[in-house]
Amino acid sequence: xxxxxxxxxxxxxxxxxxxxxxxxxxxxxxxxxxxxxxxxxxxxxxxxxxxxxxxxxxxxxxxxxxxxxxxxxxxxxxxxxxxxxxxxxxxxxxxxxxxxxxxxxxxxxxxxxxxxxxxxxxxxxxxxxxxxxxxxxxxxxxxxxxxxxxxxxxxxxxxxxxxxxxxxxxxxxxxxxxxxxxxxxxxxxxxxxxxxxxxxxxxxxxxxxxxxxxxxxxxxxxxxxxxxxxxxxxxxxxxxxxxxxxxxxxxxxxxxxxxxxxxxxxxxxxxxxxxxxxxxxxxxxxxxxx
Numbered sequence: 405x406x407x408x409x410x411x412x413x414x415x416x417x418x419x420x421x422x423x424x425x426x427x428x429x430x431x432x433x434x435x436x437x438x439x440x441x442x443x444x445x446x447x448x449x450x451x452x453x454x455x456x457x458x459x460x461x462x463x464x465x466x467x468x469x470x471x472x473x474x475x476x477x478x479x480x481x482x483x484x485x486x487x488x489x490x491x492x493x494x495x496x497x498x499x500x501x502x503x504x505x506x507x508x509x510x511x512x513x514x515x516x517x518x519x520x521x522x523x524x525x526x527x528x529x530x531x532x533x534x535x536x537x538x539x540x541x542x543x544x545x546x547x548x549x550x551x552x553x554x555x556x557x558x559x560x561x562x563x564x565x566x567x568x569x570x571x572x573x574x575x576x577x578x579x580x581x582x583x584x585x586x587x588x589x590x591x592x593x594x595x596x597x598x599x600x601x602x603x604x605x606x607x608x609x610x611x612x613x614x615x616x617x618x619x620x621x622x623x624x625x626x627x628x629x630x631x632x633x634x635x636x637x638x639x640x641x642x643x644x645x646x647x648x649x650x651x652x653x654x655x656x657x658x659x660x661x662x663x664x665x666x667x668x669x670x671x672x673x674x675x676x677x678x679x680x681x682x683x684x685x686x687x688x689x690x691x692x693x694x
Contacts, residue, residue: 446675449588450668453677457572457586460563461679464574465581467559471552476528478579483509483517484525488553489538490560490572493591493609497541499557500597501532528552537598540606575654583654586677593618654680 471477478486483506491498503525505517519525522533531552541557549555560572571587591610593599599607599618610618668676 449675453586453588453675454681457584457677457679461581461584463559478526480579482578486525486576488574490557491591491593492570496606497557497561498538499553500538501534501553540602584679587674
C-alpha cells in the first residue's frame, strides 16, 4: 500500500481520459452560454444604433427648425411628406432628397395634389429638390452649405464621424422629422436613382439592397433584397407599414418582418437603429400590387 501511495505521489499531470472529460464539460458549458453572451452583444449594438438614431433625429430637427425660421425649410401640411437618404461608403457620403404628397389628399375642389418639382413641399426648393438624384458630399463643404440637402448631409456625417460605412433614412411630415432609420456598416443605394454626378470609381464602392455593386445600368434589381419601406413593386415584402414609400405616421411597431427574432435585428441579421424606437411583430404580410 505504501509503495502504491508513493507512486501516486510521484505521478504528475492528467491522463488523457481526465483531460477529455474536462474538455467535454467546458464545451457543454460554452455551448449553453454562447447564445446568451451573443444576445447581450447584439442587444448592446442595437441600443447603440438606437441612441445614434435618436441623436441624428435631434440634430436634424434642430437644423430643420432653424431653416424654417429663416423661411428656407419645409412647408406645413399633414399631407406633405419627404424623406432624405444619407449613405456612407469608406467615409464618402451620398445624399438624396425626395418628397411626396399623401395620395389620399384632395384639394378644396376634390382634385388629387401632386408635387413634381418640390415647390409645394419645400421653401427655397432649388436648394432642396433633386428628383430621384443623388449628390456626392463635397469634402470641403460645411453645415452652412447653401444647398440644404448637402448641409444636412454634412451634419449627419459629422455626427457619425467614426463611421466608415452606414445608411441613414430620415422621414419628414408636416415640416417635422418624424423618425430615423440607421443601419451601421451597410451601404445601401437605390438602383433607380440618378447617379450622373457621381464618378464610377466612387459609385462602385456602394452596394444596392440586393448586395450587388451599385452602377448606372443596374436596372431594378433591388427587389431581391427586403425593402426598408413599403413598396408596391413586389408581391411580397418585408417592410415598415404605412410608408408608400414614405407616407404615413411613424409606426410604433412593424407589421412587416424587418425584425426577425428581436427588435432591432432585420431578417438578414443587420443591426437596425430607429428613433423613435420601433418594436416588431414576427409575421409575414403580402403586399398586393395596385
